[in-house]
Amino acid sequence: MTTTCGCCQRKLQLLMIIPCGHLCCADCIEDRYTEVGASCFFCKEVYEPEVFQELQPGFDFREVDDSSKENNSTTNTSGQQKSSGCQVVQGSSQSQSPNRHYWTVDASKIFYAAARIRELKKEFAHRSACLGSNQPKKARYVKVIIFSQFTEIIWRTKLAFEQQKIPTANFITRVAPKARMRALKRFREDPSLNVLLLSEMGSHGLDLSFVTHVFLMEQIWDKSLEQ
Missing domain, CATH: 3.40.50.300 (P-loop containing nucleotide triphosphate hydrolases)
Structure with missing residues (x-):
């Protein structure tokens, strides 16, 4: 079962819940955070990252500072670099299982x-x-x-x-x-x-x-x- 991201319109199996109630994919959340900060793409309502995190069990939403980004860019051997100011990281399979069941x-x-x-x-x-x-x-x-x-x-x-x-x-x-x-x-x-x-x-x-x-x-x- 897939749900459409309200921002990019892609159909995905997993979307993030913004505190205002709108649904958005992790990529769009990350891009929006980088461009204008923690706010909804649709209604523009500003939210606290901690509140957003509470609504995403099994995922880790964290800010990435410039120094860590530089370190990532020098140590990343796959050629892929993250230039955004935040990351939404899926938790380990061990930590996810209880949340999925819940x-x-x-x-x-x-x-x-x-x-x-x-x-x-x-x-x-x-x-x-x-x-x-x-x-x-x-x-x-x-x-x-x-x-x-x-x-x-x-x-x-x-x-x-x-x-x-x-x-x-x-x-x-x-x-x-x-x-x-x-x-x-x-x-x-x-x-x-x-x-x-x-x-x-x-x-x-x-x-x-x-x-x-x-x-x-x-x-x-x-x-x-x-x-």
């Missing part, structure tokens, strides 16, 4: 949630149709929360849902407070917006009594948080 487990949960949400939308639409226009009872819409305590998982879920054409409201880390509240308001009022991505930061103090379903992406040991 992501496989997460991916299965994410795509199960996406499939189940589609089923729920059909079920609720069928119920509304059965009520008929003469029924006084107000139609109820699917309102689903996807909750994770981990930033990486919630952002991977966001990207996967975008690829599956499932819009989401995002009450998660790295989203501005005002934007989070606007997203929550829209999630509450818009019948076509069925999914709210929620991280631990939004797990307290919100009135979510209108929600119909909650998907927990991992086991929660703190029972007060689960409630």
